[in-house]
Amino acid sequence: MHSSAQHDELVYFPSWTAGRNGYADRIRQLFQEYHQKQGLRMTKQRNRILDYLLNTDHHVDMNEIYNALKGHGVGKVTVFRALKMLQEAKLVERVHDSDGRARYEVQHERPHHDHLVCVQCGRIQEIQWPQIEKIQDKTCKDVGFERTFHRHEVSGDCKDCRKKNTAAK
Amino acid sequence: MHSSAQHDELVYFPSWTAGRNGYADRIRQLFQEYHQKQGLRMTKQRNRILDYLLNTDHHVDMNEIYNALKGHGVGKVTVFRALKMLQEAKLVERVHDSDGRARYEVQHERPHHDHLVCVQCGRIQEIQWPQIEKIQDKTCKDVGFERTFHRHEVSGDCKDCRKKNTAAK
């Protein structure tokens, strides 16, 4: 699987960012299997919605998907219901941005990752922090807390926006 | 201030958890000063809302405050506007829960802290993780990201709940 050395350092650009197509195909397969298992029907709308999700590298909201696809016979409600279905299938995860609005991302069968969220351009950069996970584990053990999940978001200004800022002066 | 040794280890029960009253008084003072500076008026409603916030140990939403105070001449809209004002005064911070609903907490003039959230009893244990902050700083510098804020929540089962679970068997 993710065969490259799993050392203890930070991994800024995780290995799974490569080979995205194989990954996308795997999701599409699970998507189909879920339909069969649940007696659901594949439609062009659902396929387009999943495609959109698989071809984006950031967390999208319902409207973004709707706007991108509305010319192609996909309604807002369908996007809503497809996203709901995809969540039930555990293929998409719902998160919320800093204003509390819902955003979605393809659920990754891959190492847990944290987020660098740019407050200017909204871009979300994903990062793996194995060191931090280790520290968490140790502390949790010490205080008798059993960790099941964690959310770690760092907000600030990304490289590009900072460059623009200084250029604008 | 927080005079105790600021070493690099985890601090499970930070020093500022003691002396909560002094802390509350400080906030009330800033609250009053903000009113004077801005030419605002102190009202019983606003005082009650601030008191409620100061006497709770978890992140509350508008409705919780409203329900607690509606018998005492405090309307929903007033809670809303008071919270808005408190945010402008930098005394209250607005966050969002996992469903995207707004929640509020008194803004702490104290070291940044992270949260251990028990999914069973809902209790939130606060933790300082200076080691983790260090790692963040280093990574952010490496990728050219300027960190302004971070949110770090670890979910799981707390010591007490786990004890209860095994006892129940």
Next chain:
DNA sequence: ATACATGCAAACGTTTTGCACTTAG
């Protein structure tokens, strides 16, 4: 006295549902 604060009701934006029509299997 006079701004500022309050609370009702109504506007708002987003998410969700009811229902008649369409379509994949």
Next chain:
DNA sequence: CTAAGTGCAAAACGTTTGCATGTAT
């Protein structure tokens, strides 16, 4: 053919605003 899927419009939901009334200064 028929149960599932779609899309419109409308309900539901939380948040926010307009305006007449109340009140701290």
